[in-house]
Amino acid sequence: MTISMPVDEILAGMARAWNAGDGAAWAAHFAEDADFVDVVGRVQRGRDVIATEHQKIFDTVYQGSRLAIRCLDSRQLADGVLLVHTVSTLRVPEGPRAGEWHAIQTKIVRDGKILAFHNTGRMDLADFVGDDEGLARRSPQEWRRQDS
Template sequence: MTAVDEVLTEMARAWNAGDGTAWAANFAEDADFVDVVGRVQRGREVIAAEHQKIFDTIYQGSHLEIRQVGSRPLDDRTLLVHTASTLRVPAGPRAGEWHAIQTKVFRDGRILAFHNTGRVDLADFAHHDEALADRAPQEWGQIASG
């Protein structure tokens, strides 16, 4: 198991235990975390506190699975890692199964930056417009212009 895989295992364990402090322990002291709704959280203490809030409310009792899908070194101390996750929420306003992709920058074995992006069906994103959903996003402007 690689060091990254160990961190991912620790993160899943912390999430599933609802432990914001343990979740944030995997981050560098000066880390940046961009959550799934686009809020930037700066610093390990803020990341811990913000996660504890969601563990105690909308994601209470949820179960996270996370896996590495790719990585590449940026320099001797820094690694770019992409992960995929499945979050199962048993009740409340976010009940259901949610999928996301994350981009993480590791420096010296800790997460320096983390960006979480929810995955949605392209047809849903295109508001069920079949012509739009059948095209790549780069082609969407061609429909509007003609």
């Protein structure tokens, strides 16, 4: 696992911004023309949009939430360009998203700024397959209906 100091600084800054509920500070870690795919699959294009959309959730469904994020792995794609995978835990105290949420993120980072960020929620495989024991024993590639 390779972690560059700028990645650690980005992650620490993102956690501080999230925990402060500050959309502009969150977005400051992104390049001006960055793309952000949120956990529900919406594509947010550009730092200003990322700031605005995050402020909306900080003021509503994620108000008072606490984010912990850490680097899972990192590798260089090209000179000065990193592919970074992070994992996060989000604790939401109340409201429609109350509880603890886990996610994994893929980021492309250049010169200390995030160019692209894709956020994907994580869940237990048994929950995903609706406690279907037979399906849970199969690999995802085998999930097609047996009669098809």
